[in-house]
Amino acid sequence: VRSYGQYxxxxxxxDVIGDRWNLLIVRELLIRGDCRYTDLQHGLPGIATNLLxxxxxELEAAGVLTREQAPPxxxxxxxxxxxxxxxxxxxxxxxxxxxxxxxxxxxERDAFRSHWLGGAAELALVDSAPEAPxxxxxxxxxxxxxxxxEVAVGAVRTRDGSADSPALVLxxxxxxxxxxxxxxxxxxxxxxxxxxxQGDADALARVRLLGAVEAQVA
Amino acid sequence: VRSYGQYxxxxxxxDVIGDRWNLLIVRELLIRGDCRYTDLQHGLPGIATNLLxxxxxELEAAGVLTREQAPPxxxxxxxxxxxxxxxxxxxxxxxxxxxxxxxxxxxERDAFRSHWLGGAAELALVDSAPEAPxxxxxxxxxxxxxxxxEVAVGAVRTRDGSADSPALVLxxxxxxxxxxxxxxxxxxxxxxxxxxxQGDADALARVRLLGAVEAQVA
DNA sequence: CAGCATCCGCTTTGATACTG
DNA sequence: CAGTATCAAAGCGGATGCTG
Numbered sequence: 001v002r003s004y005g006q007y008x009x010x011x012x013x014x015d016v017i018g019d020r021w022n023l024l025i026v027r028e029l030l031i032r033g034d035c036r037y038t039d040l041q042h043g044l045p046g047i048a049t050n051l052l053x054x055x056x057x058e059l060e061a062a063g064v065l066t067r068e069q070a071p072p073x074x075x076x077x078x079x080x081x082x083x084x085x086x087x088x089x090x091x092x093x094x095x096x097x098x099x100x101x102x103x104x105x106x107x108e109r110d111a112f113r114s115h116w117l118g119g120a121a122e123l124a125l126v127d128s129a130p131e132a133p134x135x136x137x138x139x140x141x142x143x144x145x146x147x148x149x150e151v152a153v154g155a156v157r158t159r160d161g162s163a164d165s166p167a168l169v170l171x172x173x174x175x176x177x178x179x180x181x182x183x184x185x186x187x188x189x190x191x192x193x194x195x196x197x198q199g200d201a202d203a204l205a206r207v208r209l210l211g212a213v214e215a216q217v218a
Numbered sequence: 219v220r221s222y223g224q225y226x227x228x229x230x231x232x233d234v235i236g237d238r239w240n241l242l243i244v245r246e247l248l249i250r251g252d253c254r255y256t257d258l259q260h261g262l263p264g265i266a267t268n269l270l271x272x273x274x275x276e277l278e279a280a281g282v283l284t285r286e287q288a289p290p291x292x293x294x295x296x297x298x299x300x301x302x303x304x305x306x307x308x309x310x311x312x313x314x315x316x317x318x319x320x321x322x323x324x325x326e327r328d329a330f331r332s333h334w335l336g337g338a339a340e341l342a343l344v345d346s347a348p349e350a351p352x353x354x355x356x357x358x359x360x361x362x363x364x365x366x367x368e369v370a371v372g373a374v375r376t377r378d379g380s381a382d383s384p385a386l387v388l389x390x391x392x393x394x395x396x397x398x399x400x401x402x403x404x405x406x407x408x409x410x411x412x413x414x415x416q417g418d419a420d421a422l423a424r425v426r427l428l429g430a431v432e433a434q435v436a
Numbered sequence: 437c438a439g440c441a442t443c444c445g446c447t448t449t450g451a452t453a454c455t456g
Numbered sequence: 457c458a459g460t461a462t463c464a465a466a467g468c469g470g471a472t473g474c475t476g
Binding site: 004005006007008009010011012013014015016018020023024027045046087088090091092093094095096097098099100102103106107109110111112113116120174175 | 222223224225226227228229230231232233234236238241242245263264305306308309310311312313314315316317318320321324325327328329330331334338392393
């Protein structure tokens with residue numbers, strides 16, 4: 001909450017979203033859409049409940065999110081990003097890109113949630129063949145719930161849960177799935193390390209890392 | 219220093235550069251290039267000296283910056299961003315873009331440094347006529363040292379101090395300078411609010427906000 | 437003077453327990 | 457489900473002192 005007191009746009013941004021947990025709360029809402037309090041708690045393992053409540057108030061006051069009364073029959077409050085909050089997507093994308101190399105040395109003690117993988121795919125991958133028919137890839141991180149990539153019209157969207165008729169199903173520990181999706185690891189190589197797959201291996205060619213294009217602009 | 223303990227690239231990034239002051243230290247080194255300890259202190263008003271020392275060690279350990287012994291006759295240690303540290307530029311740029319609207323309501327008590335303005339220009343402005351001859355614009359934030367924008371070959375670079383033969387000199391309080399540079403404020407309008415200028419008003423047309431191009435890619 | 441280290445008071449965080 | 461209450465530990469900001 002404490003301001004840096006600097007007339008600089010970066011410092012002003014950090015005044016709002018620089019506090020601990022704030023950007024991860026935005027991450028959750030960006031990936032999952034509207035969330036209940038307990039959804040956020042589940043997606044933010046390690047946060048203290050009083051901190052979550054505090055941060056939600058702060059972010060609401062800053063105009064990053066709103067608190068909505070869901071209509072019956074749900075009868076619960078939902079937290080939703082505002083337009084201003086959604087505008088943080090490019091920030092999250094660049095943080096993700098910078099942190100990608102840090103994922104190569106996984107720590108066994110780290111928590112993991114399937115939708116983090118889905119969100120990363122949505123932020124960092126594009127459909128390399130926008131004209132081709134839509135297809136789904138189902139990811140099964142070992143010991144976690146499955147998540148589905150829907151590849152269509154140039155983009156990659158994700159959804160929790162299994163796919164109806166996936167072109168490809170991949171099952172492996174998260175780091176292995178990441179390696180395959182980013183193209184750093186071939187399907188054969190990953191299989192040797194314990195990845196299980198089923199379906200059309202060519203479906204992987206449909207996803208491509210967002211990067212080369214951006215580098216030109218920047 | 220405390221890790222979020224989440225196997226997520228965003229969280230991993232914040233483990234490294236999410237601590238208070240860390241990104242502002244990177245900002246200083248990105249804008250100004252290699253810095254001495256005291257240069258950093260000057261560019262980070264409000265930081266406690268022990269915190270600066272701590273953060274520099276952390277960032278060094280994380281591979282974001284290095285500590286170099288400058289050759290004689292300087293004989294001081296310089297802090298320099300590594301390749302990995304320089305790769306944070308897109309992160310800073312997106313933080314800057316998100317925070318730009320927050321600059322519209324300035325707080326009189328905020329600290330200000332001329333090079334913050336220069337750095338913002340370098341991150342957010344481009345040369346709209348790459349083929350045209352190079353030119354300089356000198357900015358004089360009221361009560362602060364001048365900073366020079368060098369507009370050439372498609373880009374905007376900045377340098378501390380006055381220009382040799384500036385095409386345009388602008389003198390005004392920082393918010394007014396920002397308004398003029400971003401195009402939100404016309405030169406006439408800004409003049410009514412107290413801006414002083416001298417030289418070729420058309421030079422302003424050479425700088426354009428980076429934004430439209432990016433939006434297409436994203 | 438540049439580059440810290442130490443100490444101290446205050447705030448923020450984290451863990452747990454409890455409640456409408 | 458959606459928080460509040462409590463308390464110990466860690467982090468932060470400010471002042472000062474030390475060392476080449």
